[in-house]
Amino acid sequence: MLNQLGDYYRMAMDGQSVLTKFLDIEEIKEVKSLQRDGLKVYFEGGYQDAERLRAIIQYQDYPIPDISDYKIKIYHATYNLNYQKISHRNVLGSIMSLGIERNTFGDIYLYDNNIYLFVSEEIAKYLISNMPNINNQPLIFTEVEKIQTIPILDEKIVQINVASFRLDSIVAKGTNVSRNKAVEMIESGQVAINHLVISSITHKCAINDIISIRKFGRIRIIENVKTTKKDRLVIKIGVKH
Secondary structure, three states: OHHHHHHHHHHHHOOOOEEOOOEOHHHHHHHHOOOOOOEEEEEEOOOOOOOOEEEEEEEOOOOOOOHHHHOEEEEEEEOOOOOOOOOHHHHHHHHHOOOOOHHHEEEEEEEOOEEEEEEEOOOHHHHHHHOOOEOOEOOOOEEEOOOOOOOOOOOEEEEEEEOOOEHHHHHHHHHOOOHHHHHHHHHOOOEEEOOEEOOOOOOEOOOOOEEEEOOOEEEEEEEEEEEOOOOOEEEEEEEEO
């Protein structure tokens, strides 16, 4: 990523409007560092709460990019819930089986029996034309302008008291379940950090991590507020059900 950052910076300083591929959370942080020397960085992922984003880097006095400048195509399909439930992992695995690089498509958004794909314009036709069955279900994806019916996921900001940044501690407190239940969820593959499934209960989380928990929602780690007299941590998190 460091070499790419240098290329992005040089191209933008030469007067180009630079469009990146889809970035994960860590890459977004790095690209934000280019917002200097008269440059401005803009992000878009196709919908309001998108986690994987494309960035446009350009001089700050250039017009603000239009949504179409990010070249993101949105595709939608529905499936039969009575046959077999489709998970994020099922969709991701099917796409990756085509040999497509992860940075060429963004979020995979699922709710009820709806699947939305956010895809870079460059590979959209190939992906949709070659999409394999997902969980043994043949699906028909059609292009749409936006997510039509998005459930409201209001983030609630709370503070939790934990012994450490260990994943099992934060999952237990953030979901208000026992430590044993949190361990069970993690070890059974129900917990991901920044889109990567983590099965180690001792994994150390970090500020700005987004923890996705199947059938629960998300936990966003915002701030390490303080350390108590008993050496416990008070951490501010955002919770979405």
